[in-house]
Amino acid sequence: MNTSLINYTLHLADTALVMGHRNSEWCGHGPVLEQDIAISNIALDFIGQARNFYQYAASLSGNGATEDTLAYLRDVQDFKNLLITEIPNGDWAQTTLRQFLVSSYQYYLYQQLQYSTDEQLAAIAAKSLKEVTYHVRWSSEWVIRLGDGTEESHQRLLKAVDEIWNFTGEMFVPAAYEQELNTNKTGVDVLAIQPLWLHKVQEVFAEATISIPAKSFIQQGGKTGIHTEYLGYILAEMQFLQRAYPGAEW
């Protein structure tokens, strides 16, 4: 059993699941109907991607693991999602900015991962990339619209950058399992995609008339199970049913 491959697959799955969950919190609360539908659709894409990764992780783990046991019965310290996905949604500026930062990262990540020597990871990445491409387009339009919009929207975007920029550095600090999978081209070298990501962010920020903050402290730990206080609340909500009524099905 390849522990690093399982951990890596779970890291990708957890990031997609938690992001999907946060986005789904907007369902019924979006600023206008069309955007409510947009963010809910994006949530659905993320949860679909998470399912594909969990199904693969379950097949690698054996021991009766299923996509459901992995999503519903692991605890906070087992989750390996990026911290940026678990921080609260904030306002629409914070949500769309986070979407842009995460989707751009995933865009370059999956672009590489589709050539993975692991066939299943490659297939999931190629499939997800098409959806992520669309998310990048939607979210960068919002960042530009808000940044280059009114005084109020500009201020809100600046505040959002202030709130979440510290969480972006973690994307490019490889965990041990990422490093191990780099050596045989199963995973992606996150250090190599950092300049591509930064270039994209710079381009969109310039159009949004805002700038990238100076080098800052990097909040990290998510990849190895050290989380913010928010993840526990997310899991409590997400996992309640399965824990209260084990094995409940639709």
Place this chain on the structure above:
Amino acid sequence: MTILTDHIKEVKHKIWSLLETVNDPEVPVLSVIDLGIIRDVQIEQSGATGYKPIISITPTYSGCPAMDVISMQIRMVLLEAGFTTIEIKQVLSPAWTTEWMSAEGKDKLKAYGIAPPQYKQAVCTPDAFQAEEAIQCPQCNSWNTTMVSQFGSTACKALYKCEDCKEPFDYFKCH
């Protein structure tokens, strides 16, 4: 041996025509074949006289909620036709594209009021504020249409409106 091969061919043919009767629950005018999500049909011998169909399907979108319903419906149709062992496999690669939709399916979509995907959709890139493709209104055939929202009523569609007949309509997202 040739008799057996011929027979398997016949069974395959029958399965393909059965699949034609399974529709997408979200776009009910399209069969799963029109939609291009049936990737392969294989037949294995099962027991002394039976056959086991192995159907490979691919999702349009990773999170498409119709996939579970579609798998169930395929199973039902095959069970009703007398197949007792059935395998439905989900394949992800190569990833579904709107280009796999049949010409017949595109016509049915338009008649249903959904603008069918163009041949070679042009705007599948991450760049913001791209010039939109000209999409024809499925109601009045006007090209004077605009996008209302990049996302629509299902994962695979975007929302448009016609500036001439003023009708809103769905269009398949570039994918």
